[in-house]
Structure formats: C-alpha cells, structure tokens
Amino acid sequence: DAGITQSPRHKVTETGTPVTLRCHQTENHRYMYWYRQDPGHGLRLIHYSYGVKDTDKGEVSDGYSVSRSKTEDFLLTLESATSSQTSVYFCATRDAGSYTEAFFGQGTRLTVV
Amino acid sequence: GENVEQHPSTLSVQEGDSAVIKCTYSDSASNYFPWYKQELGKGPQLIIDIRSNVGEKKDQRIAVTLNKTAKHFSLHITETQPEDSAVYFCAAPQAGNMLTFGGGTRLMVKP
Numbered sequence A: 001d002a003g004i005t006q007s008p009r010h011k012v013t014e015t016g017t018p019v020t021l022r023c024h025q026t027e028n029h030r031y032m033y034w035y036r037q038d039p040g041h042g043l044r045l046i047h048y049s050y051g052v053k054d055t056d057k058g059e060v061s062d063g064y065s066v067s068r069s070k071t072e073d074f075l076l077t078l079e080s081a082t083s084s085q086t087s088v089y090f091c092a093t094r095d096a097g098s099y100t101e102a103f104f105g106q107g108t109r110l111t112v113v
Numbered sequence B: 001g002e003n004v005e006q007h008p009s010t011l012s013v014q015e016g017d018s019a020v021i022k023c024t025y026s027d028s029a030s031n032y033f034p035w036y037k038q039e040l041g042k043g044p045q046l047i048i049d050i051r052s053n054v055g056e057k058k059d060q061r062i063a064v065t066l067n068k069t070a071k072h073f074s075l076h077i078t079e080t081q082p083e084d085s086a087v088y089f090c091a092a093p094q095a096g097n098m099l100t101f102g103g104g105t106r107l108m109v110k111p
Helices: none
Strands: A004-007 A010-013 A019-025 A031-038 A042-051 A054-057 A064-070 A073-078 A087-094 A102-104 A108-112 B004-007 B010-014 B019-025 B032-038 B045-051 B056-059 B062-067 B072-077 B086-094 B098-101 B105-110
Touching: A004 A087, A010 A019, A019 A031, A019 A087, A019 A108, A031 A064, A031 A073, A042 A064, A042 A073, A042 B098, A054 A064, A073 A087, A102 B032, B004 B086, B010 B019, B019 B086, B019 B105, B032 B062, B045 B056, B045 B062, B072 B086
Parallel strands: A010 A108, B010 B105
Antiparallel strands: A004 A019, A019 A073, A031 A042, A031 A087, A042 A054, A064 A073, A087 A102, A087 A108, B004 B019, B019 B072, B032 B045, B032 B086, B056 B062, B062 B072, B086 B098, B086 B105
16 A cells, blocks of 8 residues: 555544644655545545645635645645535545556545534 | 546446446546546555557456547446445546546445
C-alpha cells in the first residue's frame, strides 16, 4: 500500500464546531487531493494542492478550507460543520506526470449531529 | 471542465459471467482513462488504465476498451468471481492534474 495515512478514521462532531482532518503521505508526491464520497455522487473533489502552500478549489469547496505547509501533510478544515458535511472523506496523492496513478487513503467517516 | 458519466450504477451477475461497465467523457483532449476498484471500508485502488493512443488493454480477466471518436471507454471483467464484488470507478483527467470520477458502479457477483 502507498504510504497515505488519514486521521482520524472516524469522528462524530456537533453542528457548528470546527473540524480538521489530516492526510499524511510518505511518497513525496507533488499533488494531494481531498474528495468526499456520498451515495449517488461518487467521488467529488473538494480541494487540491499542487505544492507546498499552493492550493485550489474543487467542485464542492464551499464550507471547506485546506492548508499544506509541508509536502507530506494536507489538512482539510470544516470551519463550522453542518449536517450536509456528513460524509466519507478521502485523501489522495499523485506524482507529477499525465499518466500517474492516484493513491488513496483509507478514508475518514465524519458524522455531524 | 471534464464531465464523466458511468453506467450502470449497480450490476448483479452470476459467478463466471462477464461484467461490463461503461463511461462517457466530455473533453476530447482527455488522454488517460483509469479504473479504480473500491472494496468495502477501503479507499479506491487502481486496477487498470489506458492511454488514448491505445484502443484496448488487457490484464488477465480485466480489459479496458477506448473509443475516442465516441468519447467512451469500458471495463470488461470476464469469469467473474465473488472477490470481484466491489464499487468500480472510471475517471478522466482535467486541467490541473486532477481526475474527474464517474459516479461509480456497485458490482455484485453471486456465487
């Protein structure tokens, strides 16, 4: 397995509280991504990073922010969690190049009550 | 940006039968089409991919075909086994080194 670790693996939080999910990689891949997976919607991109301190929005970025201060760490923050953000969150990494494989973490199941 | 549609959303087959999953994409400039398999409780993993200069690629019981003119590509699994039961995702690239994923197909192989 690629060296991608997501933490926590499970979390229950209350509406309105801030939440931070962490993705740590040991592959030295340039690109990192946060996706959310919901029934009927597949994998939707929240934010991505193309290098340290370089990030951009994906298709479902509202309510989320990210930071990448080191190559190996990519943090996803829910500023004020809402029930609509209950989901399974996956981090992924890719090396540079057009035909490179995306490696996924094991996922974080987040429940907002 | 790229739009990827995947069909069917669920597929049930008998063990030993073949399974076919189809995807269409919108950006004619796309040149790389991977397929991922997601087992229960795990993250997706790459099982096969194809580049636009190739029409078909095989790896044991799995094959992928690409029709660039029609902008669709398909995953074929022959002699299905219970361990093939999973969710399968197709994907296509878009600008910024991102992948756009299809909605997924839940494949169930009945013994």
